[in-house]
Amino acid sequence: MAESAAADYERVARTIRYLDAHWRDQPSLAALARHAGLSESHFQRLFTRWVGISPKRFLQHSTAQFARALLREHRAALPTTLDAGLSNPSRLHELIVHAEAMTPGQLKRGGAGVEIAWGVHDSPLGAAFVAVTPLGICSLQFADSAAERRAARERLRDEWPASVLVESTARTRRAARAALGTLGAPNGPLALHVHGTNFQLKVWSALLRIAPGSVTTYEEVAGSIGQPRAVRAVGSAVGRNPVSVLIPCHRVIRKSGELGGYAWGLERKEVLLRAEDSRRQTEDGR
Numbered sequence: 001m002a003e004s005a006a007a008d009y010e011r012v013a014r015t016i017r018y019l020d021a022h023w024r025d026q027p028s029l030a031a032l033a034r035h036a037g038l039s040e041s042h043f044q045r046l047f048t049r050w051v052g053i054s055p056k057r058f059l060q061h062s063t064a065q066f067a068r069a070l071l072r073e074h075r076a077a078l079p080t081t082l083d084a085g086l087s088n089p090s091r092l093h094e095l096i097v098h099a100e101a102m103t104p105g106q107l108k109r110g111g112a113g114v115e116i117a118w119g120v121h122d123s124p125l126g127a128a129f130v131a132v133t134p135l136g137i138c139s140l141q142f143a144d145s146a147a148e149r150r151a152a153r154e155r156l157r158d159e160w161p162a163s164v165l166v167e168s169t170a171r172t173r174r175a176a177r178a179a180l181g182t183l184g185a186p187n188g189p190l191a192l193h194v195h196g197t198n199f200q201l202k203v204w205s206a207l208l209r210i211a212p213g214s215v216t217t218y219e220e221v222a223g224s225i226g227q228p229r230a231v232r233a234v235g236s237a238v239g240r241n242p243v244s245v246l247i248p249c250h251r252v253i254r255k256s257g258e259l260g261g262y263a264w265g266l267e268r269k270e271v272l273l274r275a276e277d278s279r280r281q282t283e284d285g286r
Helices: 002-025 029-036 040-051 055-059 063-073 104-108 146-159 169-180 198-208 218-224 231-239 266-283
Strands: 090-092 095-101 115-121 128-133 136-142 164-167 190-196
Touching: 002 029, 002 040, 002 055, 002 266, 029 040, 029 055, 040 055, 040 266, 063 266, 095 136, 095 198, 115 146, 115 169, 128 146, 128 169, 136 146, 136 169, 146 164, 169 190, 190 198, 198 218, 198 231, 218 231
Parallel strands: 095 190, 115 164, 136 190
Antiparallel strands: 090 095, 115 128, 128 136
């Protein structure tokens, strides 16, 4: 399963890179299918399933045009000054969030007495490394290769150094399906269990308030938490987000309109944004 997801994701990512390089030529479906090494019908189904839109619709705008349009037309309106982090528990975008504010020293000793189950699952976004505590999902990372899965486990260990880690796909399967059963859209309420510094929790709270199909900038996130000069620190906190997709760091882009960095690959970030934008337009009746 994981190998199949990794292979499909690599085909889609390779196609997106090809489209970004050749979009002015408007390559045909046949040319794209040949580049992906698939039949036209198979390629069409695969691309549409992963990206949420057809190759033809994708070609209407390059990545740069698409990102700038999102920023110009669908920017999320973040409140100016959020509460001091995530409440415990609170409901934001169908998530019940259990958050613990800790000092850096406490974080290094975090997770004492907590048993964490982890497993790797196939998903519409590729192989996903999912870890859960008794309170909810504490880690969601993408790990298509064996090396990436080892790195995901090491990151989990770094984040919860005093915990007991147990590999159990049986215990993580339900959470994985609920989190990733539909491309970038949780299937019903989910519980998250995250811990971080007060600053990190403020940033993650801001991310949770960005509506699907919308984007914002690092500068706007910094302003929304009352620290407009802390743009670099915001970028670092975004990068430390332990629960990808569910705490939507993919909805933060550069003020220039560039997608910016993404720990799980820019192609995956673009897939998420295009799928969310497509759903939003469908819901708006466009």
